[in-house]
Structure formats: structure tokens, C-alpha cells
Amino acid sequence: MKLNENQKRLIKTLIGAAVYVLAIVTRREDSIYSLIAFLAAYLIIGGDVLWRAVRNILHGKVFDENFLMSLATIGAFIVGDFAEAVAVMLFYQVGELFQDYAVDQSRKSIAELMNIRPDFANVQRGDTLVKVDPDEVKVDEIIVIKPGERVPLDAVVLSGSSSVDASALTGESLPRDVEAGDALLSGCINISGLVTARVTKEYGESTVSKILDLVENAGNKKSQSENFITKFAGYYTPIVVIIAVLLAFIPPLVVPGATFSDWIYRGLIFLVISCPCALVISIPLSFFGGIGGASRRGILVKGSNYLEALAETEIIVFDKTGTLTKGIFQVQQVLPEGISADELLEIAAYAESYSNHPISLSLQKAYGKAIDAARISGVEETSGHGVTAQVDGKTIAAGNAKLMRRLGIAFTEPENAIGTVVHVAQDGVYRGSILIADEVKEDAKRAIRELKEAGIRQTVMLTGDAKRIGERVSGELGLDRVYTELLPADKVEKVEALFAEKSPRGKLVFVGDGINDAPVLARADIGIAMGGLGSDAAIEAADIVIMTDEPSKIATAIRISKKTLRIVKENIFFALLVKAVVLLLGALGIASMWAAIFADVGVAILAILNSIRMLNVKSIK
């Protein structure tokens, strides 16, 4: 229906244009026939504009573009510039048609960007498979996803195996294999096999609806540029209109020899330029394009304001574990003394088996066998030191150097150890040490380098880990500064201190995993959470969510932000400059109505075309 209306308008405008050409060709000066021909063309082209102007005035709304255009063109008729009057209306209409088309197109491309909404779910009900709307599926119902179909709701695989493509959610094109027991996220596409799964979340709570919701509503948090333009438009139009009126009537009354027709013409030029459309449309469009494009790359930005602020980033503060490193601790080295490596691992794993600290978990994983709880008793954990426990009737002490010293056991510190060292003693006899370390993420080094290239002044790492480990990781990655051995509360304090070091306009970004750093995420100008896919906590806490585990996406986000801002500034500058120049020339009597049409419609179209570039963010690495 929308298209039909546009087509109708197009046909009407074309007929009007034909009549207009006819009127020009057959033009005779001072002939009533010519006036009628031009009037006919004018009414065919601009009848609806006149009608809307009248209707809006009746509604008490005066300064709208319909009214301004009507006034400008009627004025031109009265002054005797028939051809120009019709031309203004004609180009205004062509411009409007084009603008509508451009807006429609960009709305379509945005809809396409967000085309991850599943259309249906195959639900097992009784003995049959029913195709229903994902909204109607309840938790714990069984769904079947065939190859090529989109996963409709978050679910867990019961049977079947396949690989799924999560690129629409994460931008990651490598498919992931899933089998029984694995979680399936809605929005992914099932590539190869038939999968039966049990629904874990209702549609409204599922990943795909959360992402869609977030991206669609991102435009609601407006950027400073958008607020500026809205405010600016509120002053711009009335001021230009008032100047137009003054220009039309004051000089002819005051200046000797000035004619009304000349000065009214100049005033009319002002009226034509008085609409701020170019800015009002193109700027939200740029932001929306940027946010939509970022979401395609697995970066969810919760508002235009955050996308705007990101371009001003000066300091980026990283949490270490889970952000720059994988957060997965692994046993790197076993250094036994007097017993076998397997035995050492076994007694350490047993002693630590009551703790769920990542270090203990990695010991148990390396040990690889089930823990027989009957063999352990008398577990005693000393925070910051380690554990002592009875294993098979022997006293095992497992912990750091402090624990060994406290127990008065001589130990050897492994040389150049990077990571956490667990010393183990059995009945007071030193049995060796186990080295456990976290691994740096593959793209972490590149991420830091790209951030530097993007103009970030300082990269800082905060960690609760030992100085030695923190400094080693930071040195390897090329961070500017590192603060180690911090408690969670210290992190907020350090971030507070860093705030003092940035310039007033600069922004401080904190990057964490969103799980235990919510206070810092909230305190920073922009909080970025990593690995958001499937983690509600991360999505809740942060302003920007990186769906994958890749820190290099932060640099991508900053590049998208900078490009968006550049387009926005180009548009503001270009539109205001052209308008100002034409207004000035118009006031001096140099610019014609044609220049005014360009300053209004032409600039709007160019600004929109410039903004549309933002929808194609594939070009940004």
C-alpha cells in the first residue's frame, strides 16, 4: 500500500512535470493563458502540499514544511515568477519522493540486518510434529530443528548431532558442532543434521529476542548529536522564517529604490531553505546504521549515545581473567620430588577437591579420575594460603609459598615460573610443585595493537593475580600499565583514579566478563562485557556487549563508532555550510530559487546517501 501511494505520487508528479514543460514551451509574456497553464501544473504537482498546509494550520500547527513550501511558491506566483514557483514545488516533490525512497530502503536494509527472527518452531505434541509460532512454545517442550532451519528458542540438545552457524549472532563464520547435552542458542542456523532439543527458555527470554530487542531499542537512547539537531531544528526554522519576513518587507520600506518584488523574492529563498530535514533524517540514520552493522559483527551497542561516546575513548581498562586471557587454568608442569608425577597430581587433586576455585578445578581436570570422597577427611582451607587435608590417613598440605613457610616446610621455587605454583607436602615432607597457568587469548595481542592504532592513549590491565603473572601477561600483550593483586573493591578505586588522568571530553572504557565486575562496568563511562552470547548477566550489566570471546572486537567497535561520527559530522558541517552560504547569497540577491532548492532538497538527499554508507559496515575490518 505504501508503495502504491509512492507510485501514485510519482505518476502525479510526472504528469505535472509534463504540463510544466508544455507551459514553458508555449509561454507568452503577460498572457493569462500562460498563468493558467503554470497554475494547472502547480496544482497537479503541489495540490496535496497546499491541502496539508491548510489542514495543519487548522490543527494549529503553522511552521511545517508544507506551509513553508506553499508560502514560498504562492509568493513566487504573486511576484510573477511563475516558472520558478512551479519548479520549487516540482523539485520539492521529487526530493520528497527520493527521501521516502531512501528512508524505505534503509529501513529495509536495517530489517535485513535484523533478519534473525525465527518464523516457526516444530514442536512435538503427542505423536505429531506441529509447526507453531515460537511465541507459543513453552519451556520443556520438545522441538525438532531440521537442517537449514533457524533454532527458534534457546534449548538443549536431546538427540542428534549437527553443526550450527551462529554468524548472525556473533559474526563468527566458523560453524560449531553440537551434540546431545549441548546448549543451542536461538537465532543460530542448523546446518547439517536433524536435532531434537528440549526448550529451556520461552521465546521472549530467548537469546534471539533479547538481541533483537536490544538493537531495535538502541535508537531510543539518543546521542548528543541527535539531541543537538532536534534542539537546533527547534530554533532554526522559526528564526529563518522571521528573517524571511523581515527581509521581504523592511528593506523596501526603508531603503530608497528597493522594490517589494525583489526583496520578497529574497525572503522566499529563505523560506525554501528553512527546513532542517537533511540533518533531522540523516543523523539518526547514521547511528542506526552503525548500531545495526555492529550487531552483525557480534557487537551489541545499547544506544546511540554509547556508540557516539566510544569514539572519544582515551583509556581502556581491561580485567585480565576471562577478558584478555581465556580464564581456563591448566596444569602446565608437574615437578615431583621423591614421588611420581601421577602420585603428586593425585594427592594434590584430593587435597583440593573440596574447593571450586579455578586452580582446584584445573588440578582435578588434570588428574582426570573421579574423586573418592571416603579417602579424604579433615579439610582445612586457609584463605590466601591453601589447604591441608587428610588423604589416605596422611596429612597433605597444598598451597602457595606462604603456606609452606607457615608450616615450616622447606620448598623449592620453580625457576621462571609464569603462573600459579601449588606446593605439595605429605606428612611434612616436601613432595614437589605443580605449575598452573591461564592462557592468553589468540587475538589479545592484536587487539591491543589495533586499539593503539585506533588512537587509544592508554591501555591498562587490572587483575587480582600475583604481580609476577600480571606483569608477564601485560608485557607480552604490550599494555601500557598493569595493576596487580587487587581485590574486587580495589578495582573500582583504581578506575576512579584513572578517571583523573583523562581529559574532560575523553572517555574511560572498562572491559570485563560481566559476571563479577558489575560495579566497575557501571562506574566506567562505557562498560563492555565480553562473551555475552548466552550470558544474561553480561547483557544486563554492560553498555556494549561483545557476543564472542574476542577482545579484538573492541577495536572493531571503535572503528565503527569513529566512522559513524565522521559521517555525522560531515553531514552536519556540509548541510549547515550549504544552507548558510545560500542564505547569505540569497539575502544579498545573488542566489536564485534554484540554489535554494538545492540547499533544501539536494542537501537532504546527499546527506541521506552519505548516511546510508554506514549500513555497509562490512568494509570495516
Added chain:
Amino acid sequence: MKKVCRLDGLDCASCAAKIENAVSKLDGVSAASVNFMTTKLVIEGEESRMDEIMEQATAIVKKLEPDVVVRKA
């Protein structure tokens, strides 16, 4: 509470700004936002007065942009 509706046929960005401005000034509305690209109007306001607010918001849209149809999202 939050209420979302669609503004079908919204094709003027400055009108979108005017609608947003007028609706956010309504009694009982704490925040209102028009998203020109998704043509969505989001109103946050007192739950007990939401029907009244919606009625007034629809009237505002009708007045500012008579060609736009307010539809439930």
C-alpha cells in the same frame, strides 16, 4: 511500565521529534521516545494511567501527523 506502539507511515523525521517531545510532556509519562528508523514509539509511564496516556498520545500523533496510523506493536 513501558508501552510500545508502531507509527505506520511515519516519513518525516522532524515530525517524529515533535511527537516525541509532545508525548514526553504528557502527565504521567516519565519518558517517551520515537525511533524514526523502526517507526516505534516507546512510552514509559504510570501503569494505572496508561490507557489515558495512550489515548492522549494517539491524539497528539493525529494532530501532528494526520497520515500516521498508531498501531500496537
